[in-house]
Amino acid sequence: MDIKPLLKVTLVFTLCVIMMGAYTRLSDAGLGCPDWPGCYGMIKVPSASHELTAAKDAFPDHTVESEKAWLEMIHRYIAGTLGLMVLVILIMSLRKADAPKKLPLFIAALIVFQAALGMWTVTMKLMPIVVMSHLIGGFALFSLLLLLYLRSKPLRIPGGDAPARKLSAFALICIGVLLLQIILGGWTSSNYAALACTSLPICEGNWVDNLNFSAAFSPFQGDHPSYEFGVLDYSARMTIHVAHRIGAIITAAMLLWLAFKLITKAHSTTIRNAAWLLAGLVVLQVILGISNVVLHLPLGIAVSHNAGAALLLLTLVFINYALWRKA
Structure with missing residues (x-):
């Protein structure tokens, strides 16, 4: 199976994750959910009355701001989807005899580290060094995926x-x-x-x-x-x-x-x-x-x-x- 179409889609998806991360950060929604990976202990933003009560009991110092919380959770959903796409790329690369092996492994390790940075961004309450590292990690992921795509699609420059x-x-x-x-x-x-x-x-x-x-x-x-x-x-x-x-x-x-x-x-x-x-x-x-x-x-x-x-x-x-x- 050709890996190039999936890499193209993943590149576009990575740009979307970077833009959504910027939108979340610039909307001051980085702490829209005070915990990780869920939101107030749930897999979605609490909205029903019993969910809001449970959220208040679990996080008495926080008030649920639905708009900011949804921005943060949407960012996590699409980042999680990107992680699954990178996993598929890794599996396909390992199964294909002539495909690069080290670069997909490094990309997979990077996205795991990115997930950890995403968690620390919340648990360390937007500490600048962590937020900046998370941003740079996204750019690094974007660049490495392009390199993997270029290596899977030979580039020929006539005459060198x-x-x-x-x-x-x-x-x-x-x-x-x-x-x-x-x-x-x-x-x-x-x-x-x-x-x-x-x-x-x-x-x-x-x-x-x-x-x-x-x-x-x-x-x-x-x-x-x-x-x-x-x-x-x-x-x-x-x-x-x-x-x-x-x-x-x-x-x-x-x-x-x-x-x-x-x-x-x-x-x-x-x-x-x-x-x-x-x-x-x-x-x-x-x-x-x-x-x-x-x-x-x-x-x-x-x-x-x-x-x-x-x-x-x-x-x-x-x-x-x-x-x-x-x-």
């Missing part, structure tokens, strides 16, 4: 495209820079620092003198009953936001330069098309990022910004695969 391959080292640096920027974005979101600066191009006021890197980037932020809505002071959040903005400028410049060089140097239509897609996604991400600031983080644009980052990473993974694979 030597001019494009000369950019392989720079392309690898670009993917590292993008990963750092995605981590910065996750840290910004998990610390509720997205609106710490509301003016362009960097921040309002005398922001240089208020930078506080030690507080901003410490993974340990003390013991708190909950980290929902953030526990850092303004200077720390502003520092995180400024770092993310400066990182965005550097990342956009490097990725656009890579796209320009590939468009002008590559012989392969496949690589040139990927470079055009990369350039388009960078421009779109910049527009979405500016819109988040100007419009004060509207939910739809903020979720789209997360999805755009995932698609940017996927495009760079493809470009690196094409440039580094043996001719």
